[in-house]
Amino acid sequence: MNTFVRTTSANKDFLHLISYLDAELTIRDGDEYAFHAQYNKTDTIKHVLVAYHKKSAVGCGAFKHYDDHTAEIKRMYVSPECRGLGIATALLTHLEVWAHELSYTHCILETGEKYPEAIALYQKKGYNRIPNYGQYTAVKSSRCFKKELI
Helix, strand or coil, rough: CEEEECCCCCCCCHHHHHHHHHHHHHHHHHHHHHHHEEEEEEECEEEEEEECCEEEEEEEEEEEEEEEEEEEEEEEEEEEHCCCCCHHHHHHHHHHHHHCCCCCCCEEEEEEEECCCHHHHHHHHHCEEEEECHHHHHCEEEEEEEEEEE
């Protein structure tokens, strides 16, 4: 059974999980890692979700304020041994519900062309590709998405 806990970026399980996320991103992003890492700091993230499977922390996701109507999804990760169990889909759903409860009407996010599994997840969940936004505008490998929250 999976449980999902709303918390903050100070949560020790979240910090542990993002250390694994950052290690994976370092390998997969290669030379682009340093650029993206500067925008993945957790000090501005107040809304964090940690997923537990059989009482172990196995996944996380977060969102932060982008503008008065939009939350930006950040730090999505599921440990390799738990991928394929629907945890990422559930994390994203819970994050969207939470953002909607806080009166956000849209979610946006950025991922990269090297993450086809993430792109497939976001498209499956109703996210539509948009022009790259903010710091990602000139990044050719970035893929940005947006979803209206109902």
